[in-house]
Amino acid sequence: MAQKARKDRAKSNSAALNNLHLGSLIVNGLFLLLHFVFRSRSLLLWFIFSLPSFICQFTLEKTGRPKYDPDMKALKSSGEDLAAPGLTDYMFDVIWVTWAAAILVALFGNWAWVLWTVIPVFGAYKAFGMMGAAKQMAQLGAGGDVAAPAGNRKQRRAA
Secondary structure: OHHHHHHHHHHHHHHHHHHHHHHHHHHHHHHHHHHHHOOOOOHHHHHHHHHHHHHHHHHHHHHHOOEEOOOOOOEEEOOOOOOOOOHHHHHHHHHHHHHHHHHHHHHHOHHHHHHHHHHHHHHHHHHHHHHHHHHHHHHHHHOOOOOOOOOOHHHHHHO
Protein backbone atom coordinates (compact mmCIF):
# COMPACT_ATOMS: atom_id res chain seq x y z
CA MET A 1 0.00 0.00 0.00
CA ALA A 2 2.81 2.40 0.87
CA GLN A 3 4.55 1.63 -2.41
CA LYS A 4 1.37 2.55 -4.31
CA ALA A 5 1.21 5.89 -2.51
CA ARG A 6 4.84 6.59 -3.40
CA LYS A 7 4.18 5.69 -7.04
CA ASP A 8 1.09 7.91 -7.11
CA ARG A 9 3.06 10.83 -5.64
CA ALA A 10 5.90 10.25 -8.13
CA LYS A 11 3.40 10.25 -11.00
CA SER A 12 1.63 13.42 -9.84
CA ASN A 13 4.95 15.18 -9.14
CA SER A 14 6.27 14.32 -12.61
CA ALA A 15 3.08 15.58 -14.23
CA ALA A 16 3.09 18.79 -12.17
CA LEU A 17 6.75 19.50 -12.95
CA ASN A 18 6.30 18.78 -16.66
CA ASN A 19 3.30 21.14 -16.77
CA LEU A 20 5.26 23.74 -14.83
CA HIS A 21 8.18 23.64 -17.25
CA LEU A 22 5.90 23.65 -20.29
CA GLY A 23 4.04 26.67 -18.93
CA SER A 24 7.30 28.46 -18.24
CA LEU A 25 8.52 27.75 -21.76
CA ILE A 26 5.30 29.05 -23.27
CA VAL A 27 5.07 32.22 -21.15
CA ASN A 28 8.73 33.19 -21.37
CA GLY A 29 8.92 32.22 -25.04
CA LEU A 30 5.86 34.35 -25.76
CA PHE A 31 7.38 37.27 -23.87
CA LEU A 32 10.66 37.03 -25.78
CA LEU A 33 8.86 36.58 -29.10
CA LEU A 34 6.71 39.65 -28.53
CA HIS A 35 9.76 41.58 -27.31
CA PHE A 36 11.84 40.89 -30.39
CA VAL A 37 9.12 40.90 -33.05
CA PHE A 38 6.55 43.50 -32.07
CA ARG A 39 7.21 45.65 -29.04
CA SER A 40 10.33 46.57 -27.21
CA ARG A 41 10.10 45.60 -23.55
CA SER A 42 12.88 45.77 -20.99
CA LEU A 43 14.81 42.51 -20.96
CA LEU A 44 16.64 43.63 -17.82
CA LEU A 45 13.37 44.01 -15.90
CA TRP A 46 12.15 40.69 -17.30
CA PHE A 47 15.30 38.96 -16.09
CA ILE A 48 15.24 40.61 -12.65
CA PHE A 49 11.57 39.84 -12.02
CA SER A 50 11.74 36.34 -13.54
CA LEU A 51 14.80 35.26 -11.57
CA PRO A 52 12.83 34.37 -8.39
CA SER A 53 10.46 32.34 -10.55
CA PHE A 54 13.36 30.46 -12.12
CA ILE A 55 14.86 29.81 -8.67
CA CYS A 56 11.51 28.49 -7.42
CA GLN A 57 11.20 26.22 -10.45
CA PHE A 58 14.72 24.90 -9.90
CA THR A 59 13.98 24.26 -6.20
CA LEU A 60 10.73 22.48 -6.99
CA GLU A 61 12.52 20.41 -9.62
CA LYS A 62 15.28 19.35 -7.24
CA THR A 63 12.97 18.47 -4.35
CA GLY A 64 9.92 17.16 -6.20
CA ARG A 65 11.30 15.17 -9.14
CA PRO A 66 11.10 11.41 -8.49
CA LYS A 67 14.40 9.54 -8.59
CA TYR A 68 14.70 6.10 -10.14
CA ASP A 69 17.39 3.46 -9.77
CA PRO A 70 19.08 3.34 -13.20
CA ASP A 71 19.87 -0.38 -13.02
CA MET A 72 16.52 -1.79 -11.94
CA LYS A 73 14.25 1.08 -13.06
CA ALA A 74 12.80 0.99 -9.57
CA LEU A 75 11.55 4.04 -7.72
CA LYS A 76 14.20 5.23 -5.24
CA SER A 77 12.47 8.41 -4.07
CA SER A 78 9.10 9.86 -4.96
CA GLY A 79 10.23 13.39 -4.10
CA GLU A 80 8.61 15.87 -1.77
CA ASP A 81 4.86 16.35 -2.08
CA LEU A 82 4.33 19.26 -4.49
CA ALA A 83 0.70 19.58 -3.38
CA ALA A 84 1.75 20.33 0.20
CA PRO A 85 0.68 23.64 1.72
CA GLY A 86 3.17 26.16 3.01
CA LEU A 87 6.41 27.06 1.29
CA THR A 88 5.75 24.81 -1.72
CA ASP A 89 2.43 26.53 -2.25
CA TYR A 90 4.08 29.95 -1.97
CA MET A 91 6.71 28.98 -4.59
CA PHE A 92 3.95 28.04 -7.03
CA ASP A 93 2.27 31.39 -6.30
CA VAL A 94 5.52 33.22 -7.08
CA ILE A 95 5.76 31.40 -10.40
CA TRP A 96 2.15 32.05 -11.40
CA VAL A 97 2.19 35.73 -10.47
CA THR A 98 5.44 36.15 -12.39
CA TRP A 99 3.87 34.51 -15.43
CA ALA A 100 0.81 36.77 -15.20
CA ALA A 101 3.03 39.84 -14.90
CA ALA A 102 5.18 38.75 -17.86
CA ILE A 103 2.12 38.28 -20.07
CA LEU A 104 0.68 41.65 -19.03
CA VAL A 105 4.05 43.33 -19.65
CA ALA A 106 4.27 41.74 -23.10
CA LEU A 107 0.79 42.97 -23.97
CA PHE A 108 0.57 46.35 -22.23
CA GLY A 109 4.03 47.60 -21.32
CA ASN A 110 6.68 47.65 -18.61
CA TRP A 111 4.39 49.32 -16.06
CA ALA A 112 2.61 45.96 -15.59
CA TRP A 113 5.58 44.69 -13.54
CA VAL A 114 3.82 46.51 -10.67
CA LEU A 115 1.63 43.39 -10.40
CA TRP A 116 4.73 41.53 -9.22
CA THR A 117 4.76 43.57 -5.98
CA VAL A 118 1.91 41.35 -4.80
CA ILE A 119 4.49 38.64 -4.05
CA PRO A 120 6.55 40.37 -1.34
CA VAL A 121 3.43 42.03 0.12
CA PHE A 122 1.73 38.64 0.47
CA GLY A 123 4.93 37.14 1.93
CA ALA A 124 5.13 39.91 4.52
CA TYR A 125 1.46 39.41 5.38
CA LYS A 126 1.97 35.68 5.93
CA ALA A 127 5.16 36.27 7.96
CA PHE A 128 3.39 38.84 10.13
CA GLY A 129 0.55 36.38 10.75
CA MET A 130 3.00 33.62 11.67
CA MET A 131 4.86 35.93 14.06
CA GLY A 132 1.57 36.83 15.76
CA ALA A 133 0.65 33.16 16.12
CA ALA A 134 4.10 32.33 17.50
CA LYS A 135 3.82 35.18 20.00
CA GLN A 136 0.43 33.89 21.19
CA MET A 137 1.80 30.38 21.58
CA ALA A 138 4.77 31.67 23.57
CA GLN A 139 2.46 33.62 25.87
CA LEU A 140 0.28 30.56 26.40
CA GLY A 141 3.32 28.41 27.16
CA ALA A 142 4.78 30.89 29.64
CA GLY A 143 1.56 31.62 31.49
CA GLY A 144 -0.05 28.19 31.33
CA ASP A 145 0.47 27.29 35.02
CA VAL A 146 -0.59 30.70 36.32
CA ALA A 147 -3.99 30.57 34.64
CA ALA A 148 -5.04 27.24 36.19
CA PRO A 149 -8.68 27.32 37.19
CA ALA A 150 -9.49 27.50 40.87
CA GLY A 151 -11.62 24.89 42.61
CA ASN A 152 -11.32 21.26 43.41
CA ARG A 153 -9.61 18.59 41.33
CA LYS A 154 -12.82 17.54 39.55
CA GLN A 155 -13.53 21.10 38.40
CA ARG A 156 -9.95 21.55 37.14
CA ARG A 157 -10.20 18.34 35.11
CA ALA A 158 -13.43 19.52 33.52
CA ALA A 159 -11.83 22.79 32.47
